[in-house]
Amino acid sequence: MTATISSPYAEVIGDPIAQSKSPLIHGFWLEKLGIEARYLAHHVLAEELGDYFDLRRGDANWRGCNITIPHKIAALEYVTDPGDIRSSIGAINTVFRGENGALIGTNTDAGGFFLPLAEMDWTGQSAIVLGAGGAARAVLFALARAGIGDVTLLARSGLKAAGLLAHFGLKGKVLPFDGKLPPASLLVNASPLGMKGKEALDIDLSPLPQGALVYDLVYVPLETPLLASAKAYGLEAVDGLDMLIGQAALAFELFFGAKPPEGHDDELRDMLLR
Ligand code: NAP
Numbered sequence: 512m513t514a515t516i517s518s519p520y521a522e523v524i525g526d527p528i529a530q531s532k533s534p535l536i537h538g539f540w541l542e543k544l545g546i547e548a549r550y551l552a553h554h555v556l557a558e559e560l561g562d563y564f565d566l567r568r569g570d571a572n573w574r575g576c577n578i579t580i581p582h583k584i585a586a587l588e589y590v591t592d593p594g595d596i597r598s599s600i601g602a603i604n605t606v607f608r609g610e611n612g613a614l615i616g617t618n619t620d621a622g623g624f625f626l627p628l629a630e631m632d633w634t635g636q637s638a639i640v641l642g643a644g645g646a647a648r649a650v651l652f653a654l655a656r657a658g659i660g661d662v663t664l665l666a667r668s669g670l671k672a673a674g675l676l677a678h679f680g681l682k683g684k685v686l687p688f689d690g691k692l693p694p695a696s697l698l699v700n701a702s703p704l705g706m707k708g709k710e711a712l713d714i715d716l717s718p719l720p721q722g723a724l725v726y727d728l729v730y731v732p733l734e735t736p737l738l739a740s741a742k743a744y745g746l747e748a749v750d751g752l753d754m755l756i757g758q759a760a761l762a763f764e765l766f767f768g769a770k771p772p773e774g775h776d777d778e779l780r781d782m783l784l785r
Contacts, residue, residue, distance in 0.1 A: 519548040519572050521766040524555040524563065525579035532783055533577050536759045539779050540771040548574070548767060557581060564589035564606075568614060574766040575607035575614075577759075583645055590616035600652045602645050604758065607765040617765070620649035623758025625657065627726070627749045628697075634658035637695040641665045641688070641712070642702030643672045646728050650701045655679040663693055665702075692718045698741075700727045705735040712737050716744050727751055733784060752780055 523533040529552070537550035553576075555563050560582055567573045578586050583602035590606050596618050603616035624646075638659050640650055643666040654662065662683035666672035672685040692698070698719060704712035706729045714737070716725065725741035730751030738748040756779065760771045 516549070516551075516570075516572055519574055519767075520551055521548070521574040521576060521762075522551040522553045523577040523579060524553045525582060526554060526556050528552045528554045528579070531579055532755065533579075533759060535783060536756060536779065537763055537766075539775070539782060540763055541767070543772040543775055544767075544769055546767055546769065550766075555582065557585065560585055561589060564614065568612070573608075575605065575762075577762055578604050578606065587616055590614045592616050600648050602648065605762045605765060607762075618649060619758040619761035619765075620646065620754070621653040621656075622761050623756075624650055624728070624754045625653040626757035626760075627753040628653075628657070628724075631724075633697070635660040636697065637661045637663075637693070638697040638699065639663045639665065639692055639695045641698075641700045641704070641714075643668065643675055644701070647701035648675065650699050650728075651675060651679045651681060654697075655681055659697075661695075663695065665690065688714070692716070694718050694720050694723075696720075696723055698723065698725045700725075700729060700735075700737055703729065705729050705737050707731045716740050716746065719744065719746060721745060723747070724749060728754055730755055752783060755783075756780075 523531045531552055534550050534552050541548055583604055586603055587597050591613050594617060596603055596616060600618045600621060603618050605617050605619050606614050609615040636659060638654055640647055640662060662676060662681045664672040664676060664685050665688050666685060669685045676683055703709045724747040726749040727735045727737050728751045729735050733750050733752060738750060741748045763771050
């Protein structure tokens with residue numbers, strides 16, 4: 512399953528993997544910076560995960576990998592976890608080489624999610640989060656660290672959602688998806704609703720005050736009906752490409768020791784949308 516590669520490289524692993532935009536993003540930055548390395552996509556089945564890490568551990572050219580569905584939790588078994596991601600976010604999306612070649616697991620989804628919000632002070636502000644899966648965990652982790660106030664979590668399973676609020680030490684309440692929204696400064700869709708091929712997201716944004724920010728992690732389509740509705744209400748809208756590029760930027764530095772080049776974000780977004 513794993514061919515030897517004779518130059519420095521990183522890669523994204525998952526099952527399926529063809530949909531991943533990570534090779535386009537990292538390849539774009541490598542080319543702009545003139546770094547002689549590659550970023551590949553590698554199809555790894557769940558039962559191959561242990562063999563995958565065993566092989567890569569001994570491959571000096573391998574700088575690390577990003578991890579996508581369905582391996583984000585299982586991969587924790589094969590790496591060291593100095594940041595104790597297991598008991599905080601509970602899932603990793605990046606593995607890189609530490610000192611002595613150790614494979615270190617980390618999660619750049621939370622940091623990537625927060626990048627477009629970082630200029631604002633969220634201390635004590637209220638937020639609404641939709642979904643209770645892996646992305647929601649990264650979102651809640653980031654918001655808790657930013658000192659967010661009340662959080663309303665919309666989820667199919669009230670028990671699971673209440674458990675998440677408690678896990679991240681957040682106060683707030685749980686609502687079903689058809690519940691009436693409270694006013695809040697931030698609404699984040701961390702569910703797949705509104706994604707191409709999935710059910711539409713049907714919520715009434717009218718309770719949100721002017722100045723509220725609506726952030727959709729879904730990026731196919733880029734302008735989801737949720738973001739179109741937010742704009743129609745005159746609210747701020749942030750799309751899922753910001754997080755996608757943000758989490759990749761943090762991983763890129765861990766793999767290749769350089770920050771992504773500045774001043775090319777519009778060109779990168781155009782390329783990803785083509
Ligand atoms: P996940 O782990 O499968 O979690 C999905 C969550 O949404 C679960 O809580 C699930 O409910 C809920 N859900 C699914 N279908 C639903 C429905 N029909 N009605 C109500 N709730 C539903 O997926 P994920 O990794 O968190 O990803 C969620 C979305 O975020 C995806 O669209 C993904 O593409 C996007 N995402 C974007 C980025 C980015 O960089 N922009 C990064 C990560 C994820 P249950 O808990 O009841 O199963």
